[in-house]
Amino acid sequence: xxxxxxxxxxxxxxxxxxxxxxxxxxxxxxxxxxxxxxxxxxxxxxxxxxxxxxxxxxxxxxxxxxxxxxxxxxxxxxxxxxxxxxxxxxxxxxxxxxxxxxxxxxxxxxxxxxxxxxxxxxxxxxxxxxxxxxxxxxxxxxxxxxxxxxxxxxxxxxxxxxxxxxxxxxxxxxxxxxxxxxxxxxxxxxxxxxxxxxxxxxxxxxxxxxxxxxxxxxxxxxxxxxxxxxxxxxxxxxxxxxxxxxxxxxxxxxxxxxxxxxxxxxxxxxxxxxxxxxxxxxxxxxxxxxxxx
Numbered sequence: 001x002x003x004x005x006x007x008x009x010x011x012x013x014x015x016x017x018x019x020x021x022x023x024x025x026x027x028x029x030x031x032x033x034x035x036x037x038x039x040x041x042x043x044x045x046x047x048x049x050x051x052x053x054x055x056x057x058x059x060x061x062x063x064x065x066x067x068x069x070x071x072x073x074x075x076x077x078x079x080x081x082x083x084x085x086x087x088x089x090x091x092x093x094x095x096x097x098x099x100x101x102x103x104x105x106x107x108x109x110x111x112x113x114x115x116x117x118x119x120x121x122x123x124x125x126x127x128x129x130x131x132x133x134x135x136x137x138x139x140x141x142x143x144x145x146x147x148x149x150x151x152x153x154x155x156x157x158x159x160x161x162x163x164x165x166x167x168x169x170x171x172x173x174x175x176x177x178x179x180x181x182x183x184x185x186x187x188x189x190x191x192x193x194x195x196x197x198x199x200x201x202x203x204x205x206x207x208x209x210x211x212x213x214x215x216x217x218x219x220x221x222x223x224x225x226x227x228x229x230x231x232x233x234x235x236x237x238x239x240x241x242x243x244x245x246x247x248x249x250x251x252x253x254x255x256x257x258x259x260x261x262x263x264x265x266x267x268x269x270x271x272x273x274x275x276x277x278x279x280x281x282x283x284x285x286x287x288x289x290x291x292x293x
Contacts, residue, residue, distance in 0.1 A: 002044045004052075007198050007206055011157040014045050018067045018202045021151075021159045022049075023060075023136070030054040031133060033151055033159045034062055034202065035071030038115045042071025046078060060136065061085040062161030063148035064092035066099060066119040068202070073120035083122050084132055087147035090124045103259040111255040141191070143184025144177065156197035163187050164213050166204035170220050174249030175261050178221075181271035185221060188214050228268055228278075235281055235288035241265060 003015045004022075013033075014020040020041070021033025030049060035042055049056055056079050061069055064085060072083050072093065085093045092098045100108035100117040112118070125131065127138050127149075137152035144162045151159045163184070165176045178184050191199075192214040199210050207213075224245075231244045242262055246253055251261065269289055272278035281288045 002041075002048070004048050005206075007200060008153075008157045009155045011153050011155060011198075011200075013200055013206070014048060016041060016044075018162075019200060020045050020071075021200055023133075023151075023153050023157075024054070025057065025133060025135075028053070028055050029057045031057055031136075032059045032075070033200075034068040034161075035059050035075055037067040037070040039071065039074040039120075042074035042078075045071060046075060056081045058131070058133070059083045060151055061089060061093060061124075062141075062150060062159065062202070063145040064089040064096070064099065064119075065145060065162070066096065066115060066117050068161070069093050069096070069122065070115060070119045072122035076122050082129070082131055083124050084127055084129065085124045086127050086138070086149055089145065089147045089149075090126060092146075093119075093122060094124045096121055100259070103263050108259075109255070112259060116256065117259075141187045143180050143182075143187045145179050152196065158194065158196040158199045160191065160199055160201040160210070162202050163191060164201040164204050164210060164217055165220075166201075167213070167216055169203060170216065174220075174251065175224060175245060175264055176220075177260050178264050178267055181221065181225075181267055182274075185218065188218050225268060225272060225277075228265070228272065229291045232278060232289045232291045235283065235290045237286055237288055238266070238269075241269070241289060 001016055004012055005015055006012045010024045012022040016036055020036050023031045058081050076083055096119040100112040104112055135154045139150040141148050141150045141161060141163045148161050150161055192211050198208055200206050204213060231241055242265055245265055269278060277292050279290055279292050
């Protein structure tokens, strides 16, 4: 864990739970793609940077989930490096309490205010800032989160953030987090058509062709959608839908899984309703979901 792997002339990644990318701009200057899940991840990647005689010039965040920005605060405090994030992701990075609040739908109780959902705050610049490395292409990849992006480096390495899950992850967890299902499917199409020398997803194997993995992730979306439509053949409240999802995919309920899977299931229901495949009825002061056909 935390080994440095080189994937191209000027790009590397640190092998950890959410891969930390490294772009070497020249012999001395490097930029990180995300920073890991906590201070310890930041400390370890800093040791790698110093061991190689590099200088950290900035952190480029793909999105604001805590496991991707957890090292920001430590690294910025230690080096003074700028951190770049776009749109809503920048707001969540600057005010990280927004992540557990958004997931829970209210003020998060103590059980949700931990490092896996609540990073430390960091100061953020937009990708349009003058200091942002202009040779890096910012690629919009929304769906998993609000304004998630990927990055293409000059040697045609593409860092994909969280838009793809590995086959093992999909088999183990069944339901991976998605904020906007329609945007996510569009992003999968974009990645399938994308050209690049090497692709680095944060939670899947590095490769030169992502089309097979894209197909697996797309099939999982349609599988979950089909299960929800089948579950809602008769009017049913959300908590019973969520229970059915946990039972179907053999998940264990706790606060963290409740908000992550629960938020994802709500996103699926919204998507299906917008497509005319799901409807709602209000009965006895309950919101009930029902398949439209």
